[in-house]
Amino acid sequence: MQRRALMLAAPTLALTGGLARAQAWPARPVRFVVGFAAGGANDIVARLLAQKLAERIPGSSFIVENRPGASTVVAADHVARSAPDGTTFFYTSPSTQIAILVNRTTTLDPMQALLPVVMAQSAPLALVSRPDFPARTVPEFLALARERGARLTISNPGTGAVNHLAMALLMRRTGIEPTLVPYSGNQPSITALIRGEVDLAHDGLFTPRAQLQEGTLRAIAVTTAQRSPLYPDVPAFAETLPGYDVGFWGGLLAPRGTPDPILDRLAEEVGAILAQPDVITRIRGFGAEPASGGRAAFARVYASDWEKWSQVVRENDIRPG
Incomplete structure (x- = not known):
């Protein structure tokens, strides 16, 4: 009887443990690694999110770290190798998927090593x-x-x-x-x-x-x-051409293994930030729109883009210029 009670309690304990981690997050400074140089649209939006998140979550610290190189692959590889503890995220665009497909100089698999968390902008x-x-x-x-x-x-x-x-x-x-x-x-x-x-x-x-x-x-x-x-x-x-759909997005990815409650919390907080009038105005200033939807919506776009660009690169034999 005692063993059965423990078995029934296990899922509840796991759930409450996950919720506790999400509520305690972030206990340490959080880095948003950007694969572009400072000053570009992706860097500016990442910094805007970091600032707004620090304002929303008392006692928190969010830092943007620029790691340009190899068309964002340097930053992607760094984040993929980081501890999946909710302290390191990757702010990027389709450039990472495309660079990996075109340059063929890394073993990094962005579909396995990185998890889409939330899209911030699309254009x-x-x-x-x-x-x-x-x-x-x-x-x-x-x-x-x-x-x-x-x-x-x-x-x-x-x-x-x-x-x-x-x-x-x-x-x-x-x-x-x-x-x-x-x-x-x-x-x-x-x-x-x-x-x-x-x-x-x-x-x-x-x-x-x-x-x-x-x-x-x-x-x-x-x-x-x-x-x-x-x-x-x-x-x-x-x-004129039904089904033709190509967009340019910016969003946050996490190292695989980052706990779901933390990813859910981050997606929820960013979603609330993207609804703020001053944030909408700032993002529209780049010719983009604040993204809507949560983790599942971004995951669909991320997977669809990987399939689409894999096919384009393969069929056209696109290689580095």
Whole structure:
């Protein structure tokens, strides 16, 4: 009888023990490791979350640590090897998955070593042109691309960037074969378009934001399944090509083995922060939207992106530039 009582009590003890750990968390400083240099959008959002979390949780300390290198893989490997005790998290984007697939220089498996916790922001990419470009809609762009073939040029921020892979996915889906021209970053890619070095650019909405507002550049379409609330007049590719959906997100990952109650607590706290008006305004300033949903929603996006980019890299034999 005593043994049966102990067996029945075990799940309850495990549950209450987990809840106690979550309630006590964080007893020590928590690091958000960022695989990008300081000052970029991902770094700024990570610091915003760290600041807000410290305000929400009395006595807590959240620190952002920049570890750039190998397109975020250096930071990813560091976090994956860290103790799964709720003191180390990784703030990243699809860049990590893509870098691992393209560069093939690490044994790190991001689907096994890292757990998606919560997405903080999401944004579409966009196909951008000068105002005099003859195609103004997706059907017109596709028709012109088929007519011009390789004579149509599209810039992107670099070989293996999410912009590059998204266009490779679009090309395979539609059969178009423009020439993709890699540049060393987002701003050089947009500058090349402004100068007339290329016909189009495939980038986020933040880099050319001023030019889009002034009308010196024009967005033909965004890559997410729905239109961007920030640019409601710009159609989505999916309106012409159902199922085409590519987004750029930023979110927190944890070393595998981090207790679920801690991950649940962090996801809940970040979700509350993302609903704050000043945070919404700040994230929209980057051309992004605060993400919605919790751990399960982010896990679906994380798994779907890994499958999608694995296929794109394999089918197009994409290698480092």
